Amino acid sequence: MTDHEKKMYEELARISKALAHASRLYIIHKLDEQEYCVKELTELIGADISTVSKHLTILKNAGIIIDEKRGNCVYYQLQCRCVLSMFSCLTDVIDSNKNKINTILN
Amino acid sequence: MTDHEKKMYEELARISKALAHASRLYIIHKLDEQEYCVKELTELIGADISTVSKHLTILKNAGIIIDEKRGNCVYYQLQCRCVLSMFSCLTDVIDSNKNKINTILN
DNA sequence: TGCCTATTTGGTCAATTAGCCAAATAGAGT
DNA sequence: ACTCTATTTGGCTAATTGACCAAATAGGCA
Numbered sequence: 503m504t505d506h507e508k509k510m511y512e513e514l515a516r517i518s519k520a521l522a523h524a525s526r527l528y529i530i531h532k533l534d535e536q537e538y539c540v541k542e543l544t545e546l547i548g549a550d551i552s553t554v555s556k557h558l559t560i561l562k563n564a565g566i567i568i569d570e571k572r573g574n575c576v577y578y579q580l581q582c583r584c585v586l587s588m589f590s591c592l593t594d595v596i597d598s599n600k601n602k603i604n605t606i607l608n
Numbered sequence: 609m610t611d612h613e614k615k616m617y618e619e620l621a622r623i624s625k626a627l628a629h630a631s632r633l634y635i636i637h638k639l640d641e642q643e644y645c646v647k648e649l650t651e652l653i654g655a656d657i658s659t660v661s662k663h664l665t666i667l668k669n670a671g672i673i674i675d676e677k678r679g680n681c682v683y684y685q686l687q688c689r690c691v692l693s694m695f696s697c698l699t700d701v702i703d704s705n706k707n708k709i710n711t712i713l714n
Numbered sequence: 715t716g717c718c719t720a721t722t723t724g725g726t727c728a729a730t731t732a733g734c735c736a737a738a739t740a741g742a743g744t
Numbered sequence: 745a746c747t748c749t750a751t752t753t754g755g756c757t758a759a760t761t762g763a764c765c766a767a768a769t770a771g772g773c774a
Contacts, residue, residue: 503634503653511630511637514698522628524617525646528609540751548704551725555752557732558743564706574742574750582704588696591690593618597689599671629762646721649721656764661722663762680772716774723768730761738753744746 520564523589524548526557529578533567534586537574626670627694631655635684639673645681669692710711 503511521527525547532538532546540558544551558578559565568581580586609617617665627633638644638652646664650657664684667673674687702709 507634508630513702514633514695515628515630517698517701518624518694519628519635522613522621524621527620527624528613528617535615537632541749547734551750552735552752553733557749559752562654565701565708568708571741571751574740574748576751581708582701584700584704585697587693587700588624589620591697592623593623594690594693595623595671595688598690600689602671602674631762647719655762658765659763660720661720665722677721677771680718680770682721705728717772719770719772721768721770723764723766726764728761728763730759731771732759733757735760736753736755738751740749742747742749742753744748 517564517566520560520566521585523557525554526561527589529554529557529561530580530585531589533578534583537577537579539577543577543578544569555604623672625672626666626672627691629663631660632667633695635660635663635667636672636686636691637695639684639686640689641686643683645683647681649684 521530528547529543532543538546540551540555544554544557547554558567558569561604562569565581566585568577570577570579627636627640634653635649638649644652646661648658649664650660653660664673664675668675668684671687672691676683676685
């Protein structure tokens with residue numbers, strides 16, 4: 503692996519690490535429907551608000567979501583819907599395993 | 609988040625965690641070109657062979673790659689090429705950030 | 715059988731991550 | 745200015761992860 507390749511894969515890994523958590527995937531999914539503020543997401547997720555705020559910071563630093571302060575609240579939305587293709591990738595992997603198992607069993 | 613949703617997102621996170629490492633992304637990329645054995649991948653990556661073996665185990669447990677013992681070696685290949693769409697997802701996110709920055713600067 | 719190569723496993727250590735609580739900060743509205 | 749709400753930050757602990765080394769395992773081949 504060349505130095506250049508190494509940098510490149512680390513950059514890709516930086517984004518994929520941000521995606522590697524159930525609550526963060528959930529947040530992305532919800533933000534595809536509509537924008538939400540921290541408090542609303544906290545109620546949806548059911549964790550401490552500081553925990554949710556930190557998840558949001560991680561997603562923001564990875565450039566996956568953006569924030570906008572309006573009135574008393576900070577509203578978050580997807581920076582780009584392109585991240586949603588992640589979900590089909592993950593479910594495709596899961597499905598391909600199920601198919602594999604079925605193929606072996608039949 | 610309902611119990612059912614929680615389980616679902618944890619299942620998705622299980623796969624995405626397996627993808628969240630530079631060496632593992634690199635392995636996936638190389639295995640798209642051709643199959644490789646552990647020793648070959650170790651030379652490409654330049655880490656300890658036990659480290660590489662563990663990365664391969666993680667990918668295998670996530671159902672992303674499969675192994676096949678032939679002769680003296682264990683050869684790994686992608687279980688499904690569908691996982692490759694991950695790369696375009698990640699690069700799209702990176703690109704969308706660059707575009708965002710350019711939009712702001714211009 | 716015995717040797718050799720390839721791979722996995724177990725142990726240890728350092729670094730990172732995730733969660734909560736408490737405290738600090740920011741700003742809206744009175 | 746004061747209060748109240750929303751959010752972030754700092755501190756702490758427990759759990760997980762990643763790396764290496766050393767040892768165990770597995771199989772092929774002389």
